[in-house]
Amino acid sequence: MTRGENDPIRVGVLGAHGQMGTQVVKAVTAAPDLTVAAAIDSDGALSELTDAGAEVVVDFTRPNVVMDNLRFATEHGIHAVVGTTGFTEERLDTLREWLRPHPELGVLIAPNFALGAVLAMRFAVQAARYYESVEIVELHHNRKADAPSGTAAHTAALIGQARREAGLKPGADATTSELDGARGALVEDVRVHSVRLPGLVAHEEILFGAPGETLTVRHDSLDRVSFMPGVLVGVREVLRRPGLTVGLENVLDL
Numbered sequence: 001m002t003r004g005e006n007d008p009i010r011v012g013v014l015g016a017h018g019q020m021g022t023q024v025v026k027a028v029t030a031a032p033d034l035t036v037a038a039a040i041d042s043d044g045a046l047s048e049l050t051d052a053g054a055e056v057v058v059d060f061t062r063p064n065v066v067m068d069n070l071r072f073a074t075e076h077g078i079h080a081v082v083g084t085t086g087f088t089e090e091r092l093d094t095l096r097e098w099l100r101p102h103p104e105l106g107v108l109i110a111p112n113f114a115l116g117a118v119l120a121m122r123f124a125v126q127a128a129r130y131y132e133s134v135e136i137v138e139l140h141h142n143r144k145a146d147a148p149s150g151t152a153a154h155t156a157a158l159i160g161q162a163r164r165e166a167g168l169k170p171g172a173d174a175t176t177s178e179l180d181g182a183r184g185a186l187v188e189d190v191r192v193h194s195v196r197l198p199g200l201v202a203h204e205e206i207l208f209g210a211p212g213e214t215l216t217v218r219h220d221s222l223d224r225v226s227f228m229p230g231v232l233v234g235v236r237e238v239l240r241r242p243g244l245t246v247g248l249e250n251v252l253d254l
């Protein structure tokens with residue numbers, strides 16, 4: 001299906017009945033240059049995407065199904081904007097392989113589509129080279145399936161890289177006895193603590209410490225509408241960015 005110059009971009013939403021998918025359907029519907037071509041949940045079939053001529057798919061499903069969705073999208077020439085978590089280096093390599101025969105296709109994977117979260121990560125990377133010690137606390141709603149959050153894992157990876165480049169070693173502490181899990185999970189030498197509570201949406205604190213001072217960078221998504229501007233930018237941009245892009249920071253002009 002070819003789109004005319006003034007026709008809206010045809011978007012397929014996967015996970016359309018979920019907490020994020022519901023918001024994505026609303027946001028795409030409200031955008032004059034986009035239209036919802038297909039809204040598919042776990043009871044739907046991926047063939048609805050091709051039947052409806054979707055050009056871009058937005059995926060907010062589950063880590064255990066997202067790769068099958070992306071294989072279908074790449075095989076059928078559909079660009080993808082992905083918020084679903086669970087992307088390891090191995091998964092990213094597999095995706096690059098799938099994209100190799102389709103050099104015109106773009107896939108954007110963003111651990112977090114909220115502008116403030118992207119900025120918080122940027123500020124944390126800036127601070128990382130100056131502080132001996134850093135820990136991350138991420139706090140989410142209790143329906144979240146994965147821990148730590150994709151955002152915290154991505155933040156830890158970026159901080160780890162910045163610290164290595166600055167020649168910093170993980171800061172020492174005096175803990176010699178602990179209950180399993182009491183000091184969090186180690187991601188790239190950064191300790192990450194996960195809190196799950198009803199009432200929360202998505203929150204992250206990056207805490208830095210040095211003798212005599214601490215610095216805290218905190219971001220709060222208080223409503224899932226916070227992710228929508230980033231998702232819509234992603235949908236528009238992925239059409240002109242072939243290959244795999246990881247992180248909204250690479251799309252926004254920050």
Ligand SMILES: NC(=O)C1=CN([C@@H]2O[C@H](COP(=O)(O)OP(=O)(O)OC[C@H]3O[C@@H](n4cnc5c(N)ncnc54)[C@H](OP(=O)(O)O)[C@@H]3O)[C@@H](O)[C@H]2O)C=CC1
Binds near residue numbers: 018084085086114
């Ligand atoms: N990058 C970002 O900015 C953000 C990322 N996320 C991530 O997005 C993902 C979804 O989050 P959230 O909306 O809260 O989760 P939900 O559980 O509310 O929604 C997921 C939806 O996907 C559906 N689903 C499951 N399998 C399939 C499939 N094969 N095809 C189509 N739909 C399917 C589920 O249906 P059913 O219930 O029937 O299984 C459910 O309706 C998570 O990985 C989360 O971490 C969340 C917020 C922001």
Ligand SMILES: O=C(O)C1=N[C@H](C(=O)O)C[C@H](O)C1
Binds near residue numbers: 111140150152203
């Ligand atoms: O499941 C969520 O809600 C969220 N998931 C993403 C993550 O794991 O980082 C993004 C945001 O934190 C909300």
